[in-house]
Amino acid sequence: MALLMQLTHTHASRCGLRLKLFPHIRRTLIRRRSMAEDITRLDFLVIGGGSGGLAGARRAAELGAVTAVVECHKLGGTCVSKPLPHINLGSYFVHCPTAPPGHFIVSLCFINATLKAKRDAYVSNLNRIYRNNLDKSKIQTIQGDAKFTNNPEPTVEVNGKKYTAPHILIATGGRPSALSEEEVPGASLGITSDGFFELESLPKRSVVVGAGYIAVEMAGILSTLGSKTSLLIRQSGVLRNFDSYISTNCTKELQNSGIDLWKNSEVKSVKKTDSGLELAIATKDLEKKNDEEKISTIGQVDCLLWAIGRQPNTSGLNIGGIGLETDERGHIVVDEFQNTSRPGIYAVGDVCGKALLTPVAIAAGRKLAHRLFEGKKDSKLDYSCIPTVVFSHPPIGTVGLTEEEAIQTRGKENVKIYKTSFTPMYHAITSRKSQCIMKLVCVGKEEKVIGLHMQGLGCDEMLQGFAVAIKMGATKSDFDRTVAIHPTSSEEFVTMR
Amino acid sequence: MAALWKGRRRWKTNNYFKVLARSLTGKYEYDYDLVVIGGGSGGLACSKEAAQLGQKVAVLDYVEPSAKGTKWGLGGTCVNVGCIPKKLMHQAALLGTAVKDAKKYGWQIPETLSHDWGTMAGAVQNYVKSLNWGHRVQLNDKKVKYLNMKGSLVDENTVKAFTKAGKETTLTAKNIVIATGGRPKCPTNIPGVEHGITSDDVFWLKNSPGKTLVVGASYVGLECAGFLTGIGLDATIMVRSVALRGFDQQMSGLVTDYMEAYGTKFAWKCVPRRIDKLPSGALQVTWTDTQTDSQHQDTYDTVLWAVGRAPETKALGLDKLGVQLNKETGKIIVGADESTSVPNIYAFGDIGEGRPELTPTAIKAGRLLARRLAGQSTQLMNYDNVPTTVFTPLEYACVGLSEEEAERRHGKDGIEVYHAFYKPLEFTVAERDASQCYLKVVCESSGNQKIVGLHFTGPNAGEVTQGFALGFQCGATYSDLLNTVGIHPTCAEEMTKVHITKRSGLDPTVTGC
Numbered sequence A: 001m002a003l004l005m006q007l008t009h010t011h012a013s014r015c016g017l018r019l020k021l022f023p024h025i026r027r028t029l030i031r032r033r034s035m036a037e038d039i040t041r042l043d044f045l046v047i048g049g050g051s052g053g054l055a056g057a058r059r060a061a062e063l064g065a066v067t068a069v070v071e072c073h074k075l076g077g078t079c080v081s082k083p084l085p086h087i088n089l090g091s092y093f094v095h096c097p098t099a100p101p102g103h104f105i106v107s108l109c110f111i112n113a114t115l116k117a118k119r120d121a122y123v124s125n126l127n128r129i130y131r132n133n134l135d136k137s138k139i140q141t142i143q144g145d146a147k148f149t150n151n152p153e154p155t156v157e158v159n160g161k162k163y164t165a166p167h168i169l170i171a172t173g174g175r176p177s178a179l180s181e182e183e184v185p186g187a188s189l190g191i192t193s194d195g196f197f198e199l200e201s202l203p204k205r206s207v208v209v210g211a212g213y214i215a216v217e218m219a220g221i222l223s224t225l226g227s228k229t230s231l232l233i234r235q236s237g238v239l240r241n242f243d244s245y246i247s248t249n250c251t252k253e254l255q256n257s258g259i260d261l262w263k264n265s266e267v268k269s270v271k272k273t274d275s276g277l278e279l280a281i282a283t284k285d286l287e288k289k290n291d292e293e294k295i296s297t298i299g300q301v302d303c304l305l306w307a308i309g310r311q312p313n314t315s316g317l318n319i320g321g322i323g324l325e326t327d328e329r330g331h332i333v334v335d336e337f338q339n340t341s342r343p344g345i346y347a348v349g350d351v352c353g354k355a356l357l358t359p360v361a362i363a364a365g366r367k368l369a370h371r372l373f374e375g376k377k378d379s380k381l382d383y384s385c386i387p388t389v390v391f392s393h394p395p396i397g398t399v400g401l402t403e404e405e406a407i408q409t410r411g412k413e414n415v416k417i418y419k420t421s422f423t424p425m426y427h428a429i430t431s432r433k434s435q436c437i438m439k440l441v442c443v444g445k446e447e448k449v450i451g452l453h454m455q456g457l458g459c460d461e462m463l464q465g466f467a468v469a470i471k472m473g474a475t476k477s478d479f480d481r482t483v484a485i486h487p488t489s490s491e492e493f494v495t496m497r
Numbered sequence B: 001m002a003a004l005w006k007g008r009r010r011w012k013t014n015n016y017f018k019v020l021a022r023s024l025t026g027k028y029e030y031d032y033d034l035v036v037i038g039g040g041s042g043g044l045a046c047s048k049e050a051a052q053l054g055q056k057v058a059v060l061d062y063v064e065p066s067a068k069g070t071k072w073g074l075g076g077t078c079v080n081v082g083c084i085p086k087k088l089m090h091q092a093a094l095l096g097t098a099v100k101d102a103k104k105y106g107w108q109i110p111e112t113l114s115h116d117w118g119t120m121a122g123a124v125q126n127y128v129k130s131l132n133w134g135h136r137v138q139l140n141d142k143k144v145k146y147l148n149m150k151g152s153l154v155d156e157n158t159v160k161a162f163t164k165a166g167k168e169t170t171l172t173a174k175n176i177v178i179a180t181g182g183r184p185k186c187p188t189n190i191p192g193v194e195h196g197i198t199s200d201d202v203f204w205l206k207n208s209p210g211k212t213l214v215v216g217a218s219y220v221g222l223e224c225a226g227f228l229t230g231i232g233l234d235a236t237i238m239v240r241s242v243a244l245r246g247f248d249q250q251m252s253g254l255v256t257d258y259m260e261a262y263g264t265k266f267a268w269k270c271v272p273r274r275i276d277k278l279p280s281g282a283l284q285v286t287w288t289d290t291q292t293d294s295q296h297q298d299t300y301d302t303v304l305w306a307v308g309r310a311p312e313t314k315a316l317g318l319d320k321l322g323v324q325l326n327k328e329t330g331k332i333i334v335g336a337d338e339s340t341s342v343p344n345i346y347a348f349g350d351i352g353e354g355r356p357e358l359t360p361t362a363i364k365a366g367r368l369l370a371r372r373l374a375g376q377s378t379q380l381m382n383y384d385n386v387p388t389t390v391f392t393p394l395e396y397a398c399v400g401l402s403e404e405e406a407e408r409r410h411g412k413d414g415i416e417v418y419h420a421f422y423k424p425l426e427f428t429v430a431e432r433d434a435s436q437c438y439l440k441v442v443c444e445s446s447g448n449q450k451i452v453g454l455h456f457t458g459p460n461a462g463e464v465t466q467g468f469a470l471g472f473q474c475g476a477t478y479s480d481l482l483n484t485v486g487i488h489p490t491c492a493e494e495m496t497k498v499h500i501t502k503r504s505g506l507d508p509t510v511t512g513c
Helices: A002-008 A011-018 A023-035 A051-062 A077-081 A083-092 A112-136 A213-225 A244-256 A358-373 A403-410 A425-429 A459-471 A476-481 A490-495 B002-025 B041-052 B076-081 B083-104 B117-141 B219-230 B249-262 B359-373 B403-410 B425-429 B461-473 B478-482
Strands: A039-041 A044-047 A067-071 A140-143 A146-148 A155-158 A161-164 A167-170 A174-176 A205-209 A228-232 A260-262 A265-273 A276-284 A293-301 A303-306 A310-312 A345-347 A388-390 A396-400 A415-422 A436-443 A448-455 B032-037 B057-060 B145-147 B150-155 B158-162 B168-178 B182-184 B212-215 B235-239 B265-268 B270-277 B283-289 B294-300 B302-305 B309-311 B345-347 B388-390 B396-400 B415-421 B438-444 B451-457
Touching: A044 A051, A044 A358, A051 A067, A051 A077, A051 A112, A051 A167, A051 A358, A077 A112, A112 B425, A167 A358, A205 A213, A205 A293, A213 A228, A213 A244, A213 A303, A213 A388, A228 A265, A244 A260, A244 A396, A244 A403, A244 A436, A244 A448, A388 A459, A396 A459, A403 A415, A403 A436, A403 A448, A425 B083, A425 B117, A436 A476, A436 A490, A448 A459, A448 A476, A459 A490, A459 B461, A459 B478, A476 A490, A476 B461, A490 B461, B032 B041, B032 B359, B041 B057, B041 B076, B041 B117, B041 B359, B076 B083, B076 B117, B083 B117, B083 B219, B117 B145, B168 B359, B212 B219, B212 B294, B219 B235, B219 B249, B219 B388, B235 B270, B249 B265, B249 B396, B249 B438, B249 B451, B283 B302, B388 B461, B396 B461, B403 B415, B403 B438, B403 B451, B438 B478, B451 B461, B451 B478
Parallel strands: A039 A161, A044 A067, A044 A167, A067 A140, A167 A345, A205 A228, A205 A303, A228 A260, B032 B057, B032 B168, B057 B145, B168 B345, B212 B235, B212 B302, B235 B265
Antiparallel strands: A146 A155, A155 A161, A174 A310, A265 A276, A276 A293, A388 A396, A396 A448, A415 A436, A436 A448, B150 B158, B158 B168, B182 B309, B270 B283, B283 B294, B388 B396, B396 B451, B415 B438, B438 B451
C-alpha cells in the first residue's frame, strides 16, 4: 500500500515524503527509477573517503541525506593509511631510552619490521572500522576513480556508472609532490612519505630533502631510530612559515640531535651505484655575492626521501571540464562556506590547500553537512586559531599568528611579546638535554593573546587547552590569573613575566 | 658568663631605646620591613618579590630533622621532599614502562630489566642539592638576608631566631609572614610506629626501601606506591576507607584500578595495629581487615606512613601572641588577605587554614602578599579554579568541582556530564590496556552549559590540563570546547570531541575520528 502511494506521487512531493516513509524502501525506489536513465541520483555524493569526506558523509547521512562515498584506495585517506598515526607511534618512544635515571642494561637496536607489522595491523583495523561506520550509517561506498562528465547537471562517473546529486563534495585530498626526471635526473630513485611507511627495514644511510614539517618529522624518526641521516634544505632554516623563534630553535635541535643538516642546498642528480644511491648536491655559499655553487656528493644512500611539498589530487577528476576555479598550484578555490565556483559543488580538506589538517577537514565536512541538510545557513568553519603540532624532537605546538604576522597586520607598537626558554625537569638527570621554548604574541592594550608558539617535551599534549582559551579571546592577564600545575612544563605559560 | 650577661644587658638596653624611640617619634625603626619565617615555595616567592619591590627582607629557614634523622637544605617541602623528587622518581618509573613498551616498537631489549635505586636516588638527591644552592644564590642576588635559623615570635614585630647550636638572634620587622608549611603526620596509637618512615625520608634513602607497605591512600601514598611499583619493588597500599579523599571518586577509582593492574597491591578497609621489628631487621606488620574484623600479618622491609600532614607551628610561639588556630587542624586561621588574628602577622601556604596545599598557590599568594605589604597593589589571591595533578602511574589532572560536588551544588538535573573513554595512540602498538584512560567535563545543564569541572586521566595529564585550566578561568562553556579544532593525533584533542553524556547511557568509548 505504501509502495503504491509512493509510485503515484510526483518527485517533488516524494522528496517531502522521503523524510517520513521507510528509508530503505525509498532509497531502493529512487535508485531503481534512476537506473532507467542510467544515472543514480543521490542527495549527497562525496568524492574521497578520507578524513573530510567521511566526516561530511556520515554527518549528512545522520541528517537524513541519501549519501554515497567514492574512494579509489582504502577508506580513511592519508591520515589513517599514511603519515599521521605512524609518525606519532614511531617518534614517541625514541627519546626514552637515552641516559635515563637508574641503570638500564640495554643494547639498543631497532628493527623496523616489528613496528611495521604492528602499525599495518592497526591501520587495517582502522580501515575496517571506517567501513563498518559507513555501513552502519547506510552510506553506499563506491570503489573506483571518479571523473566529472559533460552532462548538463554535475555528474560523476565511476567504473562506467554515473551518479548525480544536488550536492557533490570533492574531498580528494593530496599527495606528495615529486620532481620530474627533467628537473632532477634520477629523482624517481627516491621515495616520498607514502613510500616511507612501506619500508621493511631501517635504512642505514638516509637523505631527506625538504624543510617543511614532513621533512622534519621524517628526518627525526630516521635519525633517532639509528639511520645516519642528512637533511637538505634550500634555505637556512626549517619550518620557514612558522614563527622565527620556532624555526631557529627547531633547526638547532635537529643539528644537536645528530642530523647532518645541509643548508642552502639542492639535489642536482641522483645515480644508482652498487653500494646505493649517489647524490650530487649543489650548495650556495651566501657569503659570496654571486650564484656560485659548490658541488658535493653523498654516496651509499639507502633511502632518498623527497618531502618537498604536497599537491592536490585533482588530476583525472576533470574539474577543468566543469569549470571549477583552481589556484596556481591546482588547489580548488572555495569560499568560507566551502562553495566552489560551480553551484552545488563543494570542496573540503587538503584539496583546497588551506590548513592541511585532519581535524580541519573533519570540522569543515561536518559544518557543510549541517548547512546543506539541516538548513543552518551560517554553518561554516572558523579557520582562525587552528592549533597544530609538529612531531619533531622535541615536538612543536603552534596556534594563531606568528610574531612577524602580528607585526605586519597590527603594527609593531601594538604587539607585545613574552618569551621564555628553559631545560625541562625531565632532563634534570639525563646527560642529553633539550630545551623548551615558549612565546606568547599579544596585541593591544588589553594584551589579547593572538599567537602561542612552543617547542619542547610535552608540547604536543600541552597545546589543545591553550587553543580553547585563545579562541575564546584570552588575554595575558587571564594567563596570569590561572594557577599553575606543578611540576609541569606547561605551567611556564601561566607564570611568564 | 660576664660577657653573656653584658651582651644580654646590651640587647635589653638597645631594645628599650628602640621601643622608646618608637613611642616618642611615632616612627618605627625596624631591622627589616619584612621577616618571612619559612624558606619554602611560598616563603621564598614572598621574600624575593618583596625585595624586588625595594623592601628590606630577611627569610628564616630551618629544617627540623625527621624522626629518622633526615634533613635537607633551602627550598621547603616542594624542592626537597615533595613535588621535585616525587616527579623525578615517577619519571624513572614511567621510563621503566616505556622501555618495556619499546620492545613492541621494535627495540631489542633484554628479557629482564633491572633498576638500581642508588643510581636514581643519588642523581635525584644531587639535583635537589643543586636547587638548594640555586635558591641561595637567588636570595643573594635579590638581596634577601637568609638565615638558616629556627624562628619564633616574640611579639607582632619581633622574631627570635636560633641556630642548631643554640645561638640566638633577634630581628624586628614591620611585618612578619609565617610560611612554615607542614610535615607528615604519624599515627599516635600504633606500637612500633617509630619503625616506619614518611615522605620526608623516602626520597633521601641511600638504599632501596625493598618490599614496602604504604599506609594511607592520599595522593602522597598513591604516588609513592606508584613509583615504587614502577621501579620493580613490591608495594602495597593500606587504605582505611577511600583513596584520594576530596577528589572526584569516579576518577579516584580509575587511578587505583590502573595501579592494581599495574602491580600495586591494595589492602582495602584495613588499619595497621602494630609493627614489630624482627631480628633480621624486617618489619612485621599486624593489621585488621575492618570488613571481616580479621587480623592479618605480613613482613615488609619498609613501612611508609602517608596518613596526612600537620602544620609546622610548634616552635613559633603562636599561642603566646594570640594567633588564632583552627582547633581541629592546628592551622592558622587566615583572612582573604592572608592576615591572622594579630595585626602585622600574616600566614599563607600550607600553614593557612582552608588553603590548598600546593606550591603554585603558595607562590602566587606569597607574591601578591608581598605586593600588598609594599603598598604596590590591593589584589587578593584567587583560590578558585585551582588545577592540580596527581602523578600516579596513570596521571590524573583536574580543575573545578568533582562530579559529586557539582551535583550537591546544582542538583543532578542541574548538571550535564560529557565523558569519554579514549585510547592513547601510543598504547596501541605497545598493546597496553587503556581501560582507565578517561575524561569528563561537568557542565551546568542550563544556559550556555558553563563548565564547572574538568577531569582527565592519561599520560601527561598535567601538560594536557594547564591550558584547559586557563579556559576554565576564562569561563569556558561546553561549546567553546567543541568549537576548538582538535590537534591530531593527541590525547588532549579528545577533550574537544567529547559528546556522549552520562545521562544518555550510551557507550562513551571513542572509536576513530
